[in-house]
Amino acid sequence: MFRFAQPQYLYLLLIVPLMWAIYFYSVYRNRKNMAKYGNPQILQSLAPDVSKYKPGTKFFLQQLALIVMIFIIARPQMGAKIETVKKQGVEIIIALDVSNSMLARDIAPSRLDKAKQMLSKLIDQLDNDKVGLIVFAGDAYTQLPITSDFVSAKMFLSTISPDMVPTQGTAIGRAIALAMNSFTPDQSADKAIIVITDAENHEDDAVQMAKEAAQKGIMVDVIGIGSEQGAPIPIGGNDTNLRKDNQGNVVITKLNAQLGRDIAKAGDGIYISADNTGSALRALTAEVKKMKKSDIESKVYSEYDEQFQGLAWIVLILLLLDIFILDRKNKLMKKVNFFS
Known part of the structure; x- marks a missing residue:
């Protein structure tokens, strides 16, 4: 049986859509500000090594890592043992x-x-x-x-x-x-x-x-x-x-x-x-x-194993990917144009 030991922390997931809204708004504001200084395509040519897509990819990886970390904080557990317990009831x-x-x-x-x-x-x-x-x-x-x-x-x-x-x-x-x-x-x-x-x-x-x-x-x-x-x-x-x-x-x-x-x-x-x-x-x-009231038997999960280890590895991998993904274009791939 699966459960979260502290499910109240799942409310932190409400932060995620808020952060996405702030991100898209900041992208919109940056584009608007860039347009004040000239044609965006001309300005982009002045910084040819700056990737157009990598900042968004990095933000996505960061958000995914945040979601998984919230799941870790909520302490996912798996029922490991079924035990028959006696309680007083009718x-x-x-x-x-x-x-x-x-x-x-x-x-x-x-x-x-x-x-x-x-x-x-x-x-x-x-x-x-x-x-x-x-x-x-x-x-x-x-x-x-x-x-x-x-x-x-x-x-x-x-x-x-x-x-x-x-x-x-x-x-x-x-x-x-x-x-x-x-x-x-x-x-x-x-x-x-x-x-x-x-x-x-x-x-x-x-x-x-x-x-x-x-x-x-x-x-x-x-x-x-x-x-x-x-x-x-x-x-x-x-x-x-x-x-x-x-x-x-x-x-x-x-x-x-x-x-x-x-x-x-x-x-x-x-x-x-x-x-x-x-x-x-x-x-x-x-x-x-x-x-x-007398002793009534019922079966319950008496022991739960913490399941955060696998999620922690996922967070580590996502953060490492985020570190190694740079804002500039890859030298081997910058000459490739898939849409030409």
């Missing part, structure tokens, strides 16, 4: 409802977008824990296997949409069943399934699956997102184009808070109602912190 599987009803906007900006924002902030607060991601509608799919790579978790989270699950519906039970099988075999770590849904379940017995999870020592928390008054479902992000039933009536989707509470109770977890405030995130974060 395991969490997030099951996110991506059915069409999650596009309703009774929670701003929408139920699904609110859920993604909340989960992103939750992931930011995780430390040495592991997290996995499942999406579900009429069926459930693993979006991200359980991992301690929070960067990947947030990346996958940002791409979630209802188009990911072709079968519509809200199969909460299948999502819980899939989540139960997604944890590591480690029996010492506390495990939790966080279901985020509007709980319009039409597919299976989610309460029974939550009971089975609790029997295996896996807590099931439910975040109910939406309002019990309900809201229409926009199509294609257009509030004027709303989903309708077979009779042409606008479909109103409502939060089934009671089912959410029943699932959480059966899963020995808590039910949290999400609204337009941050109270749901605070309650969820507090619940995660209550979980018993």
